[in-house]
Amino acid sequence: MAVSNLIAEDPVPDAAKVTSGSSFYLAMRILPAEQRDAMYQIYAFCRAVDDIADGDLPRGERAGALEQWRTEIDACYAGKPREGLVALTQNITAFHLSRDDFYAVIDGMAMDAAADIIAPDETTLDLYCDRVASAVGRLSVRIFGMQEDAGRRLAHHLGRALQLTNILRDIDEDAGIGRVYLPRELLSQQGISSTDVNSIVNDARLPRVCLTLAERARAHYEQSDAIMAAAPRAQTRAPRIMSGAYRTILEANLKRGFDLPRSRVRTPRSRLLWIVARNIF
Structure with a gap:
């Protein structure tokens, strides 16, 4: 599941279609209207392809539907989008999106659609994080107006921080659909060699794997903080809110621990509003 885990039929969301209590909604609401609209278009695209990857269609049909989205993106860049993608095309041009x-x-998303990911190796996991999270970040930082090098570095580190947080938060939810994104090498270091999803997530040694991955996420957050501290504050308000919200999730999971039973951690809305207030100016 991507950081976006974000519409297949209607690719033009507005504020009412984005969950009002989500960190994404709160982060995007503070943006100028042009940037906010562009981010909603990115959200819509991500939601569309994520829904395909996580859907119930046979895998071959999911692959075909994702390939159709590649064709749709090509049409946008050719200046010939279908009606529902006109706004996305306008934002591609306005913000020079890649x-x-x-x-x-x-x-x-095609990685999820092709097969259930179970204990990928480190290289595959990092590639997955880059594609489903950092690539979204690379689109986003152009919209925020960040300088190219700093923006790409922020997308690299914050994207991975957010996705690793997602993975740690969603261990049991992902296992319910046959996936385990924890890397094979970390599992092996703790003596977990099974490729059976339930065996992995119910193993008493799993918390040590999670703690190692959490420290990796923390390191990416710290790198992100340094990049954002050196950038104009107006360009980093939204990513600072996203970072603050997701770091709260990570710390709450660490406080709860990863031993069974793992209750779902949720961020109080009051905490999200405090994070927004702290970063709005």
């Missing part, structure tokens, strides 16, 4: 980043998101 076609390769849209392709990368599609490629990441």
